[in-house]
Amino acid sequence: MSGSLRNQVGQLAHRSVLRTLRQPAQIVPAIVFPMFLLAVNAGGLKDATSLPGFPTDSYLTFILAVPFLQGALFSVMNSGTDLARDIETGFLNRLALTPLRGAALLSGLLAGAVVLGLVQAVVYLSVGLIAGAELAAGAPGALVLVLLSVTITVAFGTIGLFAALRFGSGEAVQGLFPVFFVFLFLSAMTLPLDLLTTDWFHAIASVNPVTYLLEAIRSLLIEGWNVGQLALGFAIALAIGTIGMAAASSALKTRLVRT
Amino acid sequence: MSESSRGGIEVEALVREFKNGPRAVDGIDLEVAQGEIYGFLGPNGAGKSTTVLMLTTLLPPTAGTARVGGYDVVGEGPQVRATIGAALQEAALDPLLTGREHMRLQTALHGLAKRERETRGNELLERVGLAYAADRKVGGYSGGMKRRLDLALALAHQPRILFLDEPTTGLDIQSRTALWEEVARLASEDGVTVFLTTQYLEEADALANRVGIIDHGHLVAEGTPTELKAEIGRPTVEAIPRSADDRERMMAVLGRFGEGAGSSPRAVAVRLEGGESQLAEVVRALDAEQIAIEHLQLHAPSLDDVFLAKTGRSLEGADEQAAEPETGETEAVASA
Numbered sequence: 001m002s003g004s005l006r007n008q009v010g011q012l013a014h015r016s017v018l019r020t021l022r023q024p025a026q027i028v029p030a031i032v033f034p035m036f037l038l039a040v041n042a043g044g045l046k047d048a049t050s051l052p053g054f055p056t057d058s059y060l061t062f063i064l065a066v067p068f069l070q071g072a073l074f075s076v077m078n079s080g081t082d083l084a085r086d087i088e089t090g091f092l093n094r095l096a097l098t099p100l101r102g103a104a105l106l107s108g109l110l111a112g113a114v115v116l117g118l119v120q121a122v123v124y125l126s127v128g129l130i131a132g133a134e135l136a137a138g139a140p141g142a143l144v145l146v147l148l149s150v151t152i153t154v155a156f157g158t159i160g161l162f163a164a165l166r167f168g169s170g171e172a173v174q175g176l177f178p179v180f181f182v183f184l185f186l187s188a189m190t191l192p193l194d195l196l197t198t199d200w201f202h203a204i205a206s207v208n209p210v211t212y213l214l215e216a217i218r219s220l221l222i223e224g225w226n227v228g229q230l231a232l233g234f235a236i237a238l239a240i241g242t243i244g245m246a247a248a249s250s251a252l253k254t255r256l257v258r259t
Numbered sequence: 260m261s262e263s264s265r266g267g268i269e270v271e272a273l274v275r276e277f278k279n280g281p282r283a284v285d286g287i288d289l290e291v292a293q294g295e296i297y298g299f300l301g302p303n304g305a306g307k308s309t310t311v312l313m314l315t316t317l318l319p320p321t322a323g324t325a326r327v328g329g330y331d332v333v334g335e336g337p338q339v340r341a342t343i344g345a346a347l348q349e350a351a352l353d354p355l356l357t358g359r360e361h362m363r364l365q366t367a368l369h370g371l372a373k374r375e376r377e378t379r380g381n382e383l384l385e386r387v388g389l390a391y392a393a394d395r396k397v398g399g400y401s402g403g404m405k406r407r408l409d410l411a412l413a414l415a416h417q418p419r420i421l422f423l424d425e426p427t428t429g430l431d432i433q434s435r436t437a438l439w440e441e442v443a444r445l446a447s448e449d450g451v452t453v454f455l456t457t458q459y460l461e462e463a464d465a466l467a468n469r470v471g472i473i474d475h476g477h478l479v480a481e482g483t484p485t486e487l488k489a490e491i492g493r494p495t496v497e498a499i500p501r502s503a504d505d506r507e508r509m510m511a512v513l514g515r516f517g518e519g520a521g522s523s524p525r526a527v528a529v530r531l532e533g534g535e536s537q538l539a540e541v542v543r544a545l546d547a548e549q550i551a552i553e554h555l556q557l558h559a560p561s562l563d564d565v566f567l568a569k570t571g572r573s574l575e576g577a578d579e580q581a582a583e584p585e586t587g588e589t590e591a592v593a594s595a
Contacts, residue, residue, distance in 0.1 A: 004370060011367045015356065022355045022396075090351030093317055094412070097340055098368035259316045259336035 005104055012100075012108020019082060020112035030074035030116060031123050034067030038128070041066065041190065051195055056134070056222045064128040065217035066189055068149045069210060071120035072156040073180045075113045080160025080173030083109055087168045087255065102252045106245060110157050117153030121146040136224040144230070145220050151237040152213055156180075158244025165251035187211040209236045265329045266293030266419045266452050268314065273323035275309050283309040285476035286323065291454060291469075293419075296446045298467025298484075299456040300562065306476040307456035308348055311424045314454065315345045328420050344418035348425050350405040354398030358389050358408050361397065362415065369416035383411040387441065403434025410441065420452045421445065427462060439466050460562045472566055479569040488560040490568075494535045495520045495558040497528040501551035512544050521567060526554075530564075 020026060038060075046059040056062050086092045095105060125135070125142060135141055163173045187210040188196060196202040205211050216233020219226035268291040275284040284306040291297040301307050312318035314327055316336040325332045328342035352361060362380030371379060384390045387407040397405065406426055413421060423442065427435040443466060445451040457463055463470045464484045472480040472487075480487055496516070500509045506527060510519075513529045516537055522528035531537045538557055545552060558564075 007370075008368060011364055015353070015360070015364055018360070019353070019355050086353075089353075090347055090349055091353055093347055094351045094365075095368065096317060097315060097343070097345055098365070099337065099340065099370060100368050257317070257319060258340070259319050259333050 004099075005101060008100055008104035009107045012104060013111030016082070016109050016112035017115050020078070020115050026074075026078045027116065027119065030071050030078070030120055033074075034070040034120075034124065035127055037070065038063060038067050038124075042131070045190060048191060051191075053192070053195060055192055055218075058132070058134060060128065060131060061133040061221050062192075062218065063190070064124070064133045064221055065214045066184075067124040067128075068121060068145075068152065068217050069184055069189075069213060071124065071149070072117070072153045073177065073184065074120075075116060075153040075157040076160040076163070076180060077174060077177055078116060078160070079109060079113045079157040080164040080176070081170045082112065083161055083164035084168060084170040084173050087164065088170065092256070096256050096258050102249060102256070106158075106161055106248055106252065109161060110154050113154050113157035113160075114150055117150040118146065120153070121149035124149075133221065135221055137220040138224075141220045141224070145217060148216060148220075148230070148233055148237065151234060151241070155237045155241035155244060158241050158248055161248040162244055162251055165248055165255045168255065183208060183210050188214055209240065212236050266450070267291050267295075267328070268297070268420065268452065268454060269326045270310075270314070271324050273310070273313060273325055274321045275306075275313055275318065276321040282321075282476050284313070284320075287471075287473070287476070287478045289471055289478060289481065291452055293452050294446055294450045295468045296442065296453040296455060296466055298463035298470040299454065299473060300458070300460070300463045300470055300566070301456075301473035302458055305473045307458075307473055308424055309476075310473070311345070311347065311422050311454070311456055315343060315347075315422055316340055341416070342418060343420045343422060344413035344416070345422040346406070346409040346413045346424065346426055347422075348428070350402075350409040352397045352400075352405055352408060355396060357394050357396055358384060358400075358411075359393040361408060361412055362393075365412045365415040371416065379415065383414055384408075387411045388437070401434075403430050403437070406430060406434065406438060407441075410438065414445075418451070420454070423453065423455045425456055425458065427457070427459065435462070442466060460566075464562055470562065472562075472569060474566075474570045480565060484562060487562065487565045490565065493517065493530040493532060494560060495528050495530050495564065496538060496541055497522050497526050497556045497558060498541075498545070498552055499523075499526045499554040501553040505550045508548060509545065509550050512548050512550065513541065515544065516541055520564075535559075 041063045042060040045063070048054060049057050049059050125145060129135060137144065160173060163176055167173070186201070186204045187208045188205050193202070193205055193211055196205055212232050213236055216229050219229040268289070270287060270289045272286045272288060273284055274282060274286050276282045287310065299307050299310065309318065313320045314325055314332060316332050316339050319333060327339045330338040330342065332339055359380060362384060363376055366376040366379050381390070384393045387410055389404060389407055389411065392400065392404060397408065400408065410426065427438055430438070439462070442453055442455070446453050455467065467484065469481065469483050470487060471478050496513065498509060498513065500506050503525065510527045513527050517529040517532040520528040520530050535557055542555070
């Protein structure tokens with residue numbers, strides 16, 4: 001990365017982090033809402049552990065993977081709405097009048113998602129462990145879990161950037177939230193994939209990438225070190241991020257028609 | 260590249276067409292010399308902002324050519340951007356950042372060395388009178404403060420050409436005057452070329468060396484404010500009868516002195532064919548007809564008159580301008 005590009009990314013990353021930290025309304029729901037659902041699910045569905053073949057005795061440990069994905073969904077919203085606001089207010093035009101490169105803009109904007117992802121992951125894991133969840137992979141596993149969570153958050157953030165650049169409005173970005181939530185519900189969110197006995201649901205969940213992201217996180221919590229599942233989780237997150245970034249770059253070219 | 264073209268703007272047959280819409284800009288030609296303040300005057304939707312977007316490289320023209328600072332806006336976009344500063348319509352600021360953080364971001368993105376950023380930022384904040392609020396979030400700034408910060412940001416990299424798109428819209432008269440002073444100083448002391456769009460007549464009149472009037476995408480008139488007003492030539496007398504019943508009779512009397520001009524519903528206005536020396540005759544004629552006058556005003560030709568003469572209609576918002584006595588065109592006021 002050239003010095004000028006590094007400088008641009010650094011400046012925009014700094015702005016993105018400042019914006020995130022100065023908007024408690026972005027951070028608080030992204031932490032509280034998944035924790036609330038964790039409490040509800042862990043209490044209401046704990047009998048699921050008695051199903052034959054359920055991988056753990058602790059439903060809390062099993063369901064603890066879900067907040068990491070829910071938190072990542074907030075990243076779609078936050079990164080997308082921030083950029084949409086820049087488009088709506090003309091701030092993007094101000095940036096376009098500087099020698100700013102598109103790659104720097106997108107990378108810089110994702111810095112806020114990194115910070116949010118980091119804070120979310122640490123809080124979710126800490127709350128889960130305090131509440132009695134297990135972490136089979138131990139302390140090194142915690143680091144990998146946080147890293148995976150941040151990777152997923154950033155990957156989902158690129159989709160938010162794409163939506164903002166494509167549609168140019170915060171409302172359109174917010175409209176994506178329920179769509180993504182459907183993806184979450186149509187995954188192995190509440191039960192392991194092989195215990196989903198309804199055919200159509202099993203079929204959808206088995207092609208839904210969210211299932212494999214959940215399984216990668218669960219592998220660290222329940223099994224310890226399952227390299228295959230972890231690699232698949234990271235690969236899917238990176239693939240989503242790469243596709244999202246490519247789509248966002250293309251949308252940025254259309255949005256910024258500067259000559 | 261000549262010295263004048265390095266700091267000026269040359270536009271030839273510039274067109275911008277939008278899908279399924281009319282031509283927002285329809286073949287305009289203009290030239291702005293280095294150090295000149297060019298006022299681009301027109302009502303909402305006339306094509307002012309579209310022109311600015313094209314000249315600042317943010318919108319490609321459909322046809323025609325434009326060179327800004329000697330660089331072609333289509334083929335040499337990065338060079339144009341390095342030459343210009345722009346404060347576009349609506350101050351585009353981040354409400355969550357402070358004024359100082361805005362300056363840091365802007366100077367850094369323009370590639371100023373680290374040690375220069377702080378100095379330049381502080382200097383500009385001081386210059387636009389925002390040093391005291393530099394560490395406050397912009398969300399708490401007033402409209403005038405935002406506009407001043409916008410101007411400071413546009414100057415971050417010491418541009419030779421400055422584009423200001425309706426910089427004083429929505430500002431109170433004090434903030435407006437302060438901004439005018441700064442813009443005038445930039446042109447006269449620093450030699451910065453200023454391309455200023457406005458729908459305020461008095462802004463163009465007070466600030467611009469030359470004015471271009473745009474309507475429906477066409478440049479309908481161009482010249483110094485004095486030249487343009489001289490083209491129209493005749494002053495307007497506007498009178499309000501004390502009794503509304505006398506309005507018809509007043510219209511008949513004033514009609515002897517010239518053709519009608521736009522006025523408020525209660526008033527009667529005509530362009531004096533014989534010039535301002537006819538004012539005394541007008542008063543005598545009204546007196547002879549025993550029409551009591553509540554209010555009588557003589558207006559020198561204004562840019563609105565020029566606009567009216569060139570387009571057949573009055574410039575939107577002109578009434579509001581006339582309501583501001585410190586900037587009006589009134590030469591003589593008589594109340595009966």
